[in-house]
Amino acid sequence: MKRVIFGRLPAAVCGLLLVLAATVSAQDTVPAGDNDSARAEFRSIDKDVQSLKEEVLALNRDLFLLEEELLFPANSQVAFFLSLDVGEYFELDSVSLKIDGKEVANYLYTPREADALVRGGVQRLHMENLKAGDHELVAVFTGKGPHDRDYRRGATVNLNKGLGAKYVELAITDAMAKQQPEFDIREWE
Amino acid sequence: MPTRRAISPAPWIVTACALLATAAPAADRGPAPTVIEDPHYGEVLFHFYQEDYFPAIVRLLAAKSRDRLPHHDGEAELLLGGLYLSYGHHLRAAEIFERLLAGSADPDVRNRTWFFLARIWQQRGYGDEAQRALANIEGELPGSMEAERRMLLAQLLIERGEHARAIALLEDWRDRTEWGSYAAFNLGVALVREGRMDAAADILDDVGRMEPYNEELYALRDKANLALGYAWLQRGAARDARAPLQRVRLDGPFSNKALLGAGWADAEREDYGRALVPWMELRNRNLLDPAVQEAMLAVPYAMAKLDSISQAADHYLDAIEAFHEEDRRIDRAIDDLESGKLLSTFLANNAGSTTGWHWRLEELPDTTESRYLYHLLASNEFQEGLKNYRDLDYLARNLENWRGSIDVFRNMLDTRMRAYENRLPESRVEP
Numbered sequence: 001m002k003r004v005i006f007g008r009l010p011a012a013v014c015g016l017l018l019v020l021a022a023t024v025s026a027q028d029t030v031p032a033g034d035n036d037s038a039r040a041e042f043r044s045i046d047k048d049v050q051s052l053k054e055e056v057l058a059l060n061r062d063l064f065l066l067e068e069e070l071l072f073p074a075n076s077q078v079a080f081f082l083s084l085d086v087g088e089y090f091e092l093d094s095v096s097l098k099i100d101g102k103e104v105a106n107y108l109y110t111p112r113e114a115d116a117l118v119r120g121g122v123q124r125l126h127m128e129n130l131k132a133g134d135h136e137l138v139a140v141f142t143g144k145g146p147h148d149r150d151y152r153r154g155a156t157v158n159l160n161k162g163l164g165a166k167y168v169e170l171a172i173t174d175a176m177a178k179q180q181p182e183f184d185i186r187e188w189e
Numbered sequence: 190m191p192t193r194r195a196i197s198p199a200p201w202i203v204t205a206c207a208l209l210a211t212a213a214p215a216a217d218r219g220p221a222p223t224v225i226e227d228p229h230y231g232e233v234l235f236h237f238y239q240e241d242y243f244p245a246i247v248r249l250l251a252a253k254s255r256d257r258l259p260h261h262d263g264e265a266e267l268l269l270g271g272l273y274l275s276y277g278h279h280l281r282a283a284e285i286f287e288r289l290l291a292g293s294a295d296p297d298v299r300n301r302t303w304f305f306l307a308r309i310w311q312q313r314g315y316g317d318e319a320q321r322a323l324a325n326i327e328g329e330l331p332g333s334m335e336a337e338r339r340m341l342l343a344q345l346l347i348e349r350g351e352h353a354r355a356i357a358l359l360e361d362w363r364d365r366t367e368w369g370s371y372a373a374f375n376l377g378v379a380l381v382r383e384g385r386m387d388a389a390a391d392i393l394d395d396v397g398r399m400e401p402y403n404e405e406l407y408a409l410r411d412k413a414n415l416a417l418g419y420a421w422l423q424r425g426a427a428r429d430a431r432a433p434l435q436r437v438r439l440d441g442p443f444s445n446k447a448l449l450g451a452g453w454a455d456a457e458r459e460d461y462g463r464a465l466v467p468w469m470e471l472r473n474r475n476l477l478d479p480a481v482q483e484a485m486l487a488v489p490y491a492m493a494k495l496d497s498i499s500q501a502a503d504h505y506l507d508a509i510e511a512f513h514e515e516d517r518r519i520d521r522a523i524d525d526l527e528s529g530k531l532l533s534t535f536l537a538n539n540a541g542s543t544t545g546w547h548w549r550l551e552e553l554p555d556t557t558e559s560r561y562l563y564h565l566l567a568s569n570e571f572q573e574g575l576k577n578y579r580d581l582d583y584l585a586r587n588l589e590n591w592r593g594s595i596d597v598f599r600n601m602l603d604t605r606m607r608a609y610e611n612r613l614p615e616s617r618v619e620p
Contacts (some may be wrong), residue, residue, distance in 0.1 A: 039314040049577045056584045061250040070601050081228040116238035122231025
């Protein structure tokens, strides 16, 4: 290995350049000056990474859509979304979904996911292929209700599936007047 | 009409959230509620709020390409910009912001956006872009962000060697907060680089004598003293160098360099006996520090000057032995680094489900080579490079996952193709 520690001693004060090259901000120290080529190299790699990200994102978009269209063709597709409005009276732990008596989804929420729902995120809980006609949907929600009480509630609805994709919303809302959560299954119009 | 009242942040706060994940003040106003009308928009937010930026972007791009966001078109575009920025995809983010923020948007949002873009660009070494972004800011930014903006500009100017402009900017700084101290330090450094040593000395001396009230300011005070001491040494003013170097704390991060410099300040005046005091202290410290390495040789150098030839020879032999040992360790560390094992350990210990620009490596893995990497870890360049590496690792895993699905998709497409082909003759026969 070829490595030079320091060429000569007197007055070389090898730390000097480092010290003077440093300017500070509140966050960090940024060395400057003699590392221009390193910066240029970093920049060039960074640009390559950026364009690679762009390509992979585009590929993901295409594959995501392809997968969806292959597995859930538009004429039979039903997508189930879960939303939580405010969430003051209910802390969601889990939800299970049955279609025509058969359980198709059973989801346990992490605190991070529950928080994302409280902040307005909508979860795509499940995708299904359903034939045209009537179907019975049952959702069971568990979690903590007012006064930290364990809460388990169900909601049932009959869904008429026609032609074309359908979006169904499993909605948890705060009923302000009753100071209770409400659970509902409805078509997303 | 939908009756749901799911709450989503107004577009400006979405961007601000993405931008301000590390700087809170602007996000304090709280989100304004908006009804989510398109479920796919809510789905993007679900991932965004979990800081899973990659899946959020993919879903947003997919939904846009299928026109699934008819009610959220404008805000979706702004959200995409915010997501790109959070994901570290800053060039695309800038394109979107340049387009969207040019005219009608709230000037406050526009200014913040440019500011954070400038900060990302400065950290990633895009100096020109960073300066251009700062130039787009109109008026003053709120609170401490304005001080940070000016500091960023000064830093960019110093990096480009435009010391006179940096000096002009910093000289006008009227601020009694921490930012004022940083500004004074940077002004001192810029003046040294301009060759205006007397003016620099006054300023750095002031910073070097301040009464700090937190660790950051203690470090700044040490740094100012160190810079001043070495600047004097470089100009041959060894006598002036000693006082600031002696003010550096003995247990702080800059103490090794200060001890080394203090020794040289004495040695330059041929007071080798006195020079040995800091150097002997230094030689017992961690050999990884270049200042300690230099002290290993400076000690026998001073002894030889004092005519203690045999003692000097002993110390030179010790130094040679220590360097050999260190050399072997470094060779081993280089082998390990080149094998790529270390980087995998980094990512394994800091695994996250997805990637983001705000991620930083906080802890080094416990390996033989880690001891060489503490300094690297503190540098922006290394952290930014590591973020890119981490992102690439995520992309590799993502592509690997899809690779498994591709054959399945192909089979499904083939089956469907055959099914259609079989039906085709029948449908042609039918009238």
